[in-house]
Amino acid sequence: MADLVDNSIAANAREVRIDVDWKGPVSSIRVIDDGDGMDDAALEEGMRLGARDPRADRAARDFGRFGLGLKTASFSQARRLTVASRRKDASIICLRWDLDLIGREPGADWPLFEGPTPGSEHLLEPLERMGHGTVVLWETLDRIVTDGFTANDMIELTGRVEAHLAMTFHRFIDGPQAEFRLLLGPDKVIKPWDPFLVGHPSKAWESTDYHIRHTTGVTAQCHVLPHRDKLRPDEQERAAGLGGWTQQEGFYVYRNRRLMLAGGWLGLSDGGKPWPRDEAHRLARIRLDIPNTADAEWKINVLKSTASPPVLLRPQLRWLASDTREIARRVFAHRGHVTPASGARANALPETWQVRRSAQGTSYRIARDHDLVASILDRAGPLKADILALLRLIEETVPVQRIWLDTAEDKETPRTGFVGAPEAEIRDVLSSLFEAFVKYGGRNPDEARERLRRTPPFDRYLDIVNALERKASV
Numbered sequence: 001m002a003d004l005v006d007n008s009i010a011a012n013a014r015e016v017r018i019d020v021d022w023k024g025p026v027s028s029i030r031v032i033d034d035g036d037g038m039d040d041a042a043l044e045e046g047m048r049l050g051a052r053d054p055r056a057d058r059a060a061r062d063f064g065r066f067g068l069g070l071k072t073a074s075f076s077q078a079r080r081l082t083v084a085s086r087r088k089d090a091s092i093i094c095l096r097w098d099l100d101l102i103g104r105e106p107g108a109d110w111p112l113f114e115g116p117t118p119g120s121e122h123l124l125e126p127l128e129r130m131g132h133g134t135v136v137l138w139e140t141l142d143r144i145v146t147d148g149f150t151a152n153d154m155i156e157l158t159g160r161v162e163a164h165l166a167m168t169f170h171r172f173i174d175g176p177q178a179e180f181r182l183l184l185g186p187d188k189v190i191k192p193w194d195p196f197l198v199g200h201p202s203k204a205w206e207s208t209d210y211h212i213r214h215t216t217g218v219t220a221q222c223h224v225l226p227h228r229d230k231l232r233p234d235e236q237e238r239a240a241g242l243g244g245w246t247q248q249e250g251f252y253v254y255r256n257r258r259l260m261l262a263g264g265w266l267g268l269s270d271g272g273k274p275w276p277r278d279e280a281h282r283l284a285r286i287r288l289d290i291p292n293t294a295d296a297e298w299k300i301n302v303l304k305s306t307a308s309p310p311v312l313l314r315p316q317l318r319w320l321a322s323d324t325r326e327i328a329r330r331v332f333a334h335r336g337h338v339t340p341a342s343g344a345r346a347n348a349l350p351e352t353w354q355v356r357r358s359a360q361g362t363s364y365r366i367a368r369d370h371d372l373v374a375s376i377l378d379r380a381g382p383l384k385a386d387i388l389a390l391l392r393l394i395e396e397t398v399p400v401q402r403i404w405l406d407t408a409e410d411k412e413t414p415r416t417g418f419v420g421a422p423e424a425e426i427r428d429v430l431s432s433l434f435e436a437f438v439k440y441g442g443r444n445p446d447e448a449r450e451r452l453r454r455t456p457p458f459d460r461y462l463d464i465v466n467a468l469e470r471k472a473s474v
Contacts, residue, residue, distance in 0.1 A: 001161055002168045003069035004031045004136050006258065009172065009180065011035025011134065017183040018161070021123075022154050027145050029078075029138045030123060037132040038085040040093055046070060047083060047095050047112060070136070075099065078138035082116050084124045085134040092127055100140065158184065163242045166193040171257040195252055195262070195285050196223040197239060202230035204283065204331045210320060214312050217291035222324040225283040227331055229419065245282040249328075251321070253298075253307045254289045260300065261307050268318045275325070279407065284328035286321060334417065334456070349433075349455040364398055366391050375436035417457030427464050434468045445469070 001018065008016045013035035021028045038046060049071055074081040075097075084094040096113040104111075116124055120139060127135050144157070162184050170192035172179045182190040197203055205224040212218040228236050241248035243263065253261040263285075265275040275281075290298055290307075299308040309317055354365045366373065373391075380387050403414060418426050430452060437448035445468070452458045452465045 001029075001031070001073070002165060003073035005165065005169060005182070007070060007136075008033035008035050008134070009169075009258075011037070013133070013180055015181045015183065017186065018165075019185060020154065020158050022151050025145055026139075027141055027154070028120075028123060029141065031136045032126050032133065034130060034133040037087040037090070037134055038093070039087055039090065043083060043085055043093055043095055044112075047097065071097075074136070074138055077141060077143045079140035079142050080117065080138070082120065082124070082137040082139070083134065084116070084127050084137070086127060086130070086132055088132045090132075092124075094124065098140075160242070162190055163193065166190050167195065167242060167262060168259045170194055170259070171254070193238070193241065195241060195248065196221075196287060197225055200226060200235075202226035205324075205327050207320075207324075210316075212313055212316055215294070215297075215310070217289075218294065218313070219289045220317070220320055221287045222320055223285045223287065224324060224328045224331055225285065227283065246277045246279060249277050249282050249284050251286045251288050251317075254287065255292050255295075255300070257289070265321060266307070266309055266317065268314065268321055270318075270322070275321075280329045280332055281325045282328070283331055284321075284324045286324055288317075349451065363395070364400075365395055371441060372433050372436045375440045379440065417460070423464065426461055430458060430461070430464055430468060433458075 005016055008031065011033065013033035015034050017032045019030050019032065021030075047070075070083070071081070079099040080096065081098075082094065082096040084092055086092045094115050096116060098113065098117070101111060101113075116137070117139065120137070123137050124135050127133060145154075165182060166173075169182060173182050173190065174192040174194065184190055196206075198206075203224070203226050205222070207222040210220045210222075212220060225239060231239060239245075241262075248263045250264045251261065251266050252259060252263070253266075264277065267274045269275055294300075297310050299306070350367050350370050352367055352370055354367050356363045356365060368374065368377070368391075377384055377387060406414060418429075433452060434445075434448050437443045437451065438445055441448075443451070449465055449468055452468070453462060458465055
């Protein structure tokens with residue numbers, strides 16, 4: 001269906017409408033556009049298989065390369081293809097392929113018929129009321145209406161078509177300056193699906209446009225989407241996209257602003273296996289624009305569904321993707337709270353947990369130099385040995401496997417950072433830290449509050465931090 005819309009755009013259509021007519025085995029689908037239309041020669045050329053040289057120069061709005069889109073798209077879904085068209089101030093012309101009639105006409109193995117199939121004339125009537133345009137009609141939908149296929153299946157399929165077109169052409173149908181309207185049926189306007197949530201106030205990160213070196217006309221922009229906690233339920237569902245969060249992560253490759261590839265990491269890696277799509281990087285999406293002159297260089301296939309970046313460009317793309325993935329991983333791990341790459345901020349508390357990596361594996365240790373921990377140990381007296389033993393017990397019994405399994409099953413990291421905790425509980429922890437700074441650490445109250453304001457996750461609770469005062473002495 002997207003291939004047919006491509007043709008409508010190339011014909012300067014301002015409105016493209018897709019009609020699905022459910023009638024069981026005799027169901028049909030048609031695409032109606034108000035583009036420039038075709039004359040006899042153009043229509044006959046368009047109905048020929050392999051009608052163009054893929055090496056030939058093309059107009060900027062031309063999305064085809066092999067001259068196969070109309071035919072391959074149609075015959076992958078239906079056995080009968082009818083195309084009717086008219087130019088301004090001209091008569092309607094109509095040609096038809098019917099796979100069921102191949103070999104039955106004397107002297108023609110692949111006969112091309114004029115006019116619609118008898119009984120299907122009414123399906124082309126919209127063109128009679130238009131000054132110019134084209135109707136593409138699919139009948140005998142043998143690849144769609146198979147045994148057991150019901151009206152509910154067609155409704156579900158139509159919904160997937162709508163979602164796919166909303167994603168594929170979102171840059172054409174978005175905003176008040178949209179290039180054309182895309183409709184499903186006579187009244188339903190297909191709304192664009194923006195993979196990058198441009199303009200969302202909670203978006204974690206968005207880069208400037210990068211111009212890729214050693215090539216012409218290739219640009220990239222990196223995006224890290226808001227964490228789920230910062231989206232309304234309806235926003236979460238919509239942002240997940242047609243394939244879900246993990247399937248939609250990665251590069252979005254556009255040719256002339258038409259989306260060809262949605263998600264995936266283009267086989268890039270850090271020197272080992274190609275990066276997989278995983279939960280940790282689900283918020284990372286990168287817009288990559290290439291011109292239609294780069295098809296051969298990028299190995300664009302006939303279906304416009306795969307792309308492979310040239311070797312010369314891969315280091316730049318790997319660098320952009322690595323940076324974006326790292327930011328997305330931190331946003332995911334900290335539930336929407338962006339932290340510096342170093343994990344610390346100037347004048348902030350040290351991280352409570354320290355990650356240690358060695359040849360024997362990764363371990364997690366509670367920071368003994370953390371202000372509150374150090375203060376307690378200094379004041380522990382005869383209990384110090386027991387407290388150190390308790391810390392080691394906690395470190396050695398962190399339920400890593402359970403956390404990993406829960407994260408995989410829930411598709412989300414466990415809630416940390418006092419998310420959902422009562423305010424009184426947060427205040428109690430902050431008060432203990434504040435006392436450790438002031439009473440036992442020798443800092444003045446203003447300095448202590450400033451340090452807490454710079455320390456995740458307390459930098460999310462500034463009202464509580466600002467209200468901290470020394471406890472009255474007993």
